[in-house]
Each structure stands twice: as structure tokens, then as C-alpha cells.
């Protein structure tokens with residue numbers, strides 16, 4: 222009996238009982254009677270036995286609680302005992318289950334109340350949101366709903382053993398608050414949309430665009446409208462497709478050397494470039510100001526570009542990069558969209574390539590704004606798709622397809638689940654840093670079984686959704702396979718083209734727990750790290766084979782997760798040096814941010830992991846300052862990354878900007894050195910997107926503070 226009883230001296234015990242919240246209440250035998258009657262009715266037994274149960278319980282109470290109050294749980298235990306003694310075993314069982322159910326609900330509401338209270342008081346510690354959510358009323362409303370939905374799914378929808386693994390921190394079910402209402406993300410098929418007669422946002426029709434300015438205005442609206450149907454990010458897999466809206470005459474005029482153009486040709490070029498620049502400028506502004514989710518956040522948007530096929534497309538890429546580099550109204554660094562520049566030898570990557578100049582421009586912009594990030598189309602796993610692979614800023618990658626064409630457009634991830642690798646390692650048999658690997662592998666396989674079951678359950682749950690539940694994504698037929706679906710149809714025919722993914726957190730801490738060093742510290746650890754990643758990938762493919770599903774392996778970004786897992790594990794395993802002694806676990810396969818390592822070594826060690834993570838991967842290099850004046854350095858780093866078979870990478874550095882006078886650089890003081898303003902925005906990259914430091918979730922904030930620069 223785990224309940225507590227309070228000692229009272231003078232009172233006879235039976236007049237009052239102790240409630241669960243610790244307060245006392247008057248003892249009422251009719252409460253026992255009613256509960257037993259309820260169970261009896263449910264089991265088809267006579268309700269008359271209730272009176273006898275009350276008699277037996279009271280007899281026991283008088284014996285045991287002469288001068289102390291019984292706890293409500295003591296009474297319930299006695300009820301069960303009485304039922305058993307009377308031979309009503311099945312009824313006792315029903316009563317026990319009824320109690321368990323009630324306490325589940327109670328636990329849910331009491332935890333929920335605490336979280337709601339934190340949200341009301343803007344003290345959302347423990348309510349880990351992502352770095353893109355603001356703190357206004359709508360945001361709080363959304364956070365409250367999110368917490369309530371999480372409890373609902375864990376308590377009432379997800380099988381209990383899987384819900385337990387989530388609560389217990391063995392794995393993490395991502396975007397739990399949206400478990401049964403929508404799916405993750407989409408690479409929007411803009412090329413197709415540009416050919417359509419129009420598109421309905423739900424509040425009216427957008428007519429087919431005729432000019433680049435109206436097309437890119439529509440692009441922002443489409444990204445926003447689709448964000449409202451999904452919990453994850455939205456991307457434009459190939460921005461250049463909007464080049465069809467640049468006048469065709471631009472092509473011939475631009476093909477001539479400037480000296481041979483007629484005056485009207487030159488005017489046409491100037492006018493087309495001016496309009497494209499303004500359209501791109503408006504797109505960037507729109508994506509940083511328009512709201513989604515009832516005004517509580519801006520859409521998570523990503524734009525892929527860099528491999529144009531004609532002069533109109535190339536001009537559009539150039540104008541976009543220029544507009545992005547100019548920044549927002551006061552020159553601030555745009556947080557959105559995330560920009561991904563595709564690199565491919567023969568197109569733009571090497572001197573002599575036809576669009577090498579475009580890459581040079583991208584390098585300059587990246588050195589000032591931390592965007593674009595760069596994707597490598599020649600890597601062993603991207604090359605089979607020519608230059609088609611696109612990345613979403615969250616690092617997601619969706620390309621291979623068991624059910625149709627392997628392309629990004631019209632497809633996305635449905636949902637991931639992430640494993641807590643350090644936990645597995647610590648729970649394996651063996652001494653602290655010398656674990657039994659056989660035991661670890663069998664633990665890992667057990668957890669992979671559960672992850673498979675969890676993803677299949679989620680898929681079964683979202684299969685129930687109908688086209689009308691995602692009115693824009695499916696209703697406007699953005700998703701591959703949704704072309705012939707009607708509002709009442711299941712979305713399955715579309716989402717079978719999507720992916721489900723298994724990811725993980727903390728390979729570095731896992732390796733330390735297993736063998737005492739992580740992969741930045743020893744070759745043996747690197748070898749084992751690669752073996753673990755390969756094992757998880759193989760397992761994803763096996764699950765895909767046996768269920769005919771697109772199952773992929775994910776390098777989890779771990780934003781809210783970074784602090785959650787380690788907090789739980791600290792309670793279970795105490796302070797384990799190099800494992801639980803930080804406030805976060807390291808992102809996926811990354812070398813820990815606090816580990817001192819040179820640029821070349823970081824790239825050499827993380828590169829080989831990219832190929833295993835077909836659901837998405839990224840590597841970062843941390844620099845001490847912007848590299849605006851030194852684009853060659855960035856170019857050198859890119860070639861090292863390409864040589865290491867990386868697929869996607871970013872270079873990070875601090876960007877501090879004065880909100881009042883647009884002065885920028887590394888502003889160490891609390892006040893702007895130019896105008897004295899205290900309003901300094903500190904822009905940093907967090908898990909794939911830029912954000913302001915003051916918006917980081919707590920685990921991420923700590924991780925950021927521990928980051929150490931990588932030296933050449």
C-alpha cells in the first residue's frame with residue numbers, strides 16, 4: 222500500500238478521510254456504495270451486494286484506523302479485498318480497472334492544470350515550444366490547446382505501452398498535439414500550380430498569375446495557407462520554376478552581349494529585373510510578417526534554388542539573392558524563408574561552370590546572412606536524382622518513393638519518432654563506461670520494434686483523415702496522389718507517397734556511455750557510431766519492405782527534445798560525466814557543440830553519417846564571426862564537405878543587429894555602439910532555422926551557450 226496516512230491523536234479515525242490532494246473530508250459510506258453499484262451494474266451483478274461491501278469495509282476501517290484517518294486509497298483497497306473475499310473476483314477486477322482509469326484521467330488533468338497555469342503566467346518552462354512561436358494571446362491559446370491535445374492522445378488514443386515509452390523518455394513522439402489531426406510537411410508543387418487556372422485558399426480564388434509580382438505574392442499566400450493545414454514546414458522545392466512569369470523576350474535579349482542589344486531590348490531587361498527584384502523583396506517581407514496559426518507564428522518556409530536551366534530562371538535566382546541580402550525594412554536579417562542553394566559540378570560548383578557566378582553571389586549572401594545553406598547534389602545518395610533533391614530547413618528530405626515517381630514535389634514527411642540513444646546505452650548491462658554491447662544491441666532492437674509499432678499506429682490514425690480535413694493540402698490537390706480524391710475520401714492514396722521516419726538523439730552521449738569516448742574523441746567510437754547509424758537505417762528499410770511504406774532514417778533536430786530527455790535521464794541515472802552532465806543531449810550524430818575540434822576534422826567525422834539518414838541530415842560549422850569579407854573561406858569549406866560526401870550543410874556565426882539603427886556585427890555590449898539603443902536582436906541558427914536568442918527553448922539556449930567555434 223503506497224498511500225500515506227496522517228496521524229491524528231484525539232479524533233476517532235473514521236469521521237474523516239484524507240483526499241488525494243492531502244486535505245481531509247467527511248467520511249461518506251454512500252460514496253463506496255455507489256461506486257460498487259456502478260461496477261455491479263456494468264457486470265450484470267445485483268446491486269444489493271454493495272451494502273455488504275460497505276459493511277465489510279467499515280469493519281476493517283474500525284479495526285485498522287482507530288486514531289488515524291484513512292486515505293481514500295486505503296478505502297479503495299479494502300473495497301477490492303471485500304469483493305474478493307465475497308467471491309466476486311471479476312467484479313473486483315472491474316473495480317480495479319475503473320480506479321486505474323480514474324487515476325489516469327486525474328493525473329492528466331492535474332498535470333495539465335499545472336502547464337496551463339505556466340502558460341497563463343508566461344512561465345512556460347517545461348512547456349517547450351519551438352523557436353518560432355511568439356508570446357501573444359493567440360500563441361498562449363495555441364500552447365494551451367497543444368498541451369491538452371498531448372494529454373488526450375497519450376491517455377485516450379495511443380496504446381498504453383507506447384504512451385508509456387513516450388512519457389518515460391525512451392522515445393519521443395514528435396508533434397504529439399497533432400497526432401490525429403494532420404501530418405508534417407510538404408514540398409509544394411509550384412511548377413504545377415503555376416499552370417493551373419486558379420487556386421482556392423478557402424476564402425476565395427486566386428486567378429492564374431500573369432506577372433512575376435502576382436505569382437510571388439501568390440506563393441506567399443500558398444505557403445501560408447498550406448501551413449495552416451500541417452504542423453511542420455512548407456517548402457518551395459524549386460524556386461526557379463516561377464521563371465515562367467518573366468517575359469519570354471528576356472531570354473533572347475539577355476542572350477546577346479550588352480553592346481549588341483537594342484535600346485528597347487535593354488529597357489526590357491532592366492524592367493524585367495526591376496520587377497523580379499521587387500517581387501522577391503515582397504516575398505521575403507511577406508514570409509517574415511504574414512501570420513499563420515491564428516497569428517501566433519510566421520510560416521516555416523524554405524526556398525530551394527541554384528540550378529537554373531535558362532536565363533529567366535537564373536535572373537530570378539539572382540534577384541532573389543539580392544533582395545534577401547538587402548534584408549527587411551531596416552536591413553534586418555530575414556528569419557524566413559530558409560534558403561537552400563543547390564551545388565552541382567558542371568552547373569555552378571566549379572570555376573568555369575555556367576552558373577559559377579550565381580554560386581559566388583550565394584557565398585556573399587551566406588557570409589552576411591547565414592542563408593543560403595548549401596545542398597550537395599553530387600553526393601553519393603543525391604546524385605542518382607540529378608539535381609532534383611530538395612531540403613526543407615528542418616533538414617527534411619523526401620525523395621525515394623515505393624508508390625510512384627521519386628521526386629520532391631507534392632510529397633513530404635508524415636511524422637517521425639525519435640529514440641533516446643543515451644538512455645539505451647546507460648540501461649545496458651555493464652559498468653558505467655564499459656557496457657555490454659550485446660545487451661545494448663538487443664535493447665536497441667527492442668526499442669526499434671516499439672518505434673515501428675508507434676509509427677504504424679500513427680499512420681493508421683491519420684489514414685482516418687479525409688480530404689476535407691486538410692482542405693488546402695488535399696482539397697486543392699497539392700499532394701501527389703490527391704488528384705482524383707473527393708472531400709469524403711480518405712487521404713491514404715495521397716499520403717502513401719509520404720514518409721514516416723525513425724530518428725534519434727544523442728549518438729555522442731550514447732557512445733560515451735558505451736565506451737567512455739564519443740566519435741570526436743576516438744576512432745573506435747566513430748566506428749561504433751557508424752555501425753549504430755547503419756543499423757537503424759537498415760531497420761527502416763526492413764520495415765519499409767515488410768509494409769510497403771516509405772520508411773526513412775532521420776537525423777533528428779531535437780529542438781524541444783534537447784532538454785527533455787536529459788532531464789528525465791538525470792533523475793534515473795544521476796550525473797554521468799559526458800552523458801547527463803549537460804542540460805541537453807547532442808543533436809542526432811553531431812559531434813558535441815562543446816567539443817573543441819577543427820573544421821576539417823568535424824567535416825571528416827560527420828560526413829560519413831549523411832548517407833544513412835535519407836529522411837534528412839545536416840552538419841554545421843560554427844565560426845566566430847560573419848565571413849562577409851571572405852567568401853573564399855566558405856567555398857573551401859564547401860569543397861571539404863562535398864569531398865566528405867555530405868548532403869546538406871550550414872555555416873553558423875553570430876549576427877547581432879541593432880533594431881533601431883540597423884548597425885550590425887558582433888555587438889558584445891548590451892547597447893548599440895552606434896546609437897546606444899538597448900534593442901539588439903541576436904540572430905542565431907537553431908535546428909535548421911534562424912531565430913532570435915530570446916526565443917530559444919531552454920535546452921537549446923543552454924546548448925547555444927556551450928557552442929565552441931571550429932578553427933581552420
Ligand SMILES: [Zn+2]
Nearest residue numbers: 879882893896
Ligand atoms: Zn543602433
